[in-house]
Amino acid sequence: MPLRYKEILAAGVLVSLTSTSAIAATEVPFWHAFSPDIKLGKVLTRYAEEFNASQDDYKVVLTYKGTYDDTINATIAAYRAGKQPAITQIHAPGAPTVIFSDAIRPVDEVMAEAGHEVDWSRFLQPVAAMYQFEGKQMAMPFNTSTPLMWYNADAFDKAGISEPPKTWDELEGAARKLKDAGYACPVTSAWQTWVLVKNYSFIEDLPFATKSNGMDGPDAQLIFNETGVVDHLDRLQRWAEEGLFEYQGRQWTGAHEAFYAERCAILLESSAGYGGIADNADFTFGASVLPVEEGNDEPRNTFIGGGGLFVMKGLDKPVYDGAAAFFAFLSSAQKQFDWHQNSGYVPITVDAYELAKSEGYYEAFPHQELAIKQLLRAPSDNSRGIRLGYLVQVDEIIDEELENIWSMKKTAQEATDDMVRRGNPILARFAKTIGE
């Protein structure tokens, strides 16, 4: 009798297991760094809910892992323990580590195996290129921004500046006028390594590092101490000495606060800074594309920031099919237009951009189109992207040495030489680590 009872129980469990798995959707775990308390997190949650409601086969399960650093560390730990999510959001500085690892599956493969046709040529080129390696699309671009020149339009009126400066020389003229009009800090920049060094190199078509800035392989070397970047930083040092440029810290908070407080009149900062500026500026503000050098008739595309979605190795086919279905959903023109409007990031496809244009979106929000226009410029080998290992350490070195420029401890040439001297051994370590 007891034996019989057990058999029946086992059979019952078996039946209930198979029947639930037949109707339950395959779960697709997605780890990300957008707090559910902020707008970005809420928008993302809405997309997952809409996707889950739109079909019965897959269920995207979002998990907020904390900061970008927390997310990549959690992903690494989980992968090592065999408990990796299907999709994980990795920010730009962490992307090379993941791209050169054996832990991910190229997104184009995953999409193709699941039967989704993707026309990658319809993606904004600098955006898709950021995650391309050896002809493969290693990640789905996701949250993407690029810097703009934000300005206090009231200050421009007060200083008698009729239109936003287009070149660095014009910017210097404008800065002088703003100084005379009483602005202690005419120009400042958030994210100085990104805006003043990398984006400058992109726009002016100057190499930041060899091997197309590491895009063609990890054994790259920094070379921007031999380019126009040096003169550019030398000019900015002169501005700092004259009080035309004021440093407000490595990230964005200080620069934003000084802009809100109308101490700084021009803020070089990400297109994604719009939300904060719109909420906090008690003055009329405007945006323009980043300045170019006098005589540069063919400025290149700007450099992006933000994050991409990577697909981890070692999972079952249905999970990959679910991830692919979600990516197809997420990259549709309608969803990308919605994302563009609600997040402030740029859409990742040209189709979404055209949809936004046809809906008249840019008449109300012209600054949103500026970012895309910068990204639609033709890229060169110097502006496809930057993919350097241990980029966090390299960026830290650039930040430190830029501070030595602003505090007049070093000349632009000394500081950039030191950036390269200190940065190259780190790149060499990374290349050695991944066996190149």
Added chain:
Amino acid sequence: MASREKAAYFKGGILPWLLLAPQLLVLVVVFFWPAGEGIFQAFFLTDPFLSRMLFVGLDNFAALFASPEYWDSVRVTFVFAAATTALSMLLALALAIAADQVLRSSMVLRSLVIWPYAVAPAIAGMLWLFLFHPAFGVLALALRDLHIDWNPLLDGGDAMALIVGAAAWKQVSYNFVFFLAGLQAIPKALLEAAMIDGAGPLRRLRDVVLPLLTPTTFFLLVMNLIYAFFDTFGIVDAITEGGPGGATRILVYKVYKDGFQAQDYGSSAAQSLVLMGLVIALTVVQFRFVERRVNYG
């Protein structure tokens, strides 16, 4: 008598180990295992996903010692640790002596002083940043209005002062509690005897109170140095990120940054071994040379 002695200890065998096992297990799992991994990692270049591990011998250490910036970090760390320890201990001692006079009875007030200790380092850093950031710090803007030159974003000395202030502030309450307990443990009779001998308050402090406080002071010295060396990366990360130009790039912050933000495990592990070696050496020195002057009464 004999039976009592017998009951007082085990005769070896398996039982004591069994009784110790849970504790030992916890120690092995949460301490020796990760620490062992850390030591192991220091000799490798590692892809964080562990698909490749390359043995490099002492290369990770050689790279550190070849870098002038690393030696600069060592110097900065000693300055930071000494200043933080001195400031937090002196402030706490002054507060404890003052409190000893008035707070003897008030448990509530004494308990309130411990609060800063409960603040996480990163939050403490944020609080200080909101006060002293040149662009939006309330006190920094006040200093600017007074035409006092204050810019921790560009002046290394200002930046150091800021992280020392934040790190010391967080530790003052911890020190205060111990100093206060130490003061209250000093027998009243000794102080009264000194008074009868004609010793004024300062004389009593120098010749009676401070010598009797040396065990507490020594303990706090060791604890504060360990705190300053190991526990302060959150403060640096929130306030200066090691800037300007590396002026506040203390060793433990670099360990954190390279390990947890850059995923450069090999270098981070090597750096933490060096740091651990430094602190062990420092602690040994303290016990060998400073503790001799401690009066355990």
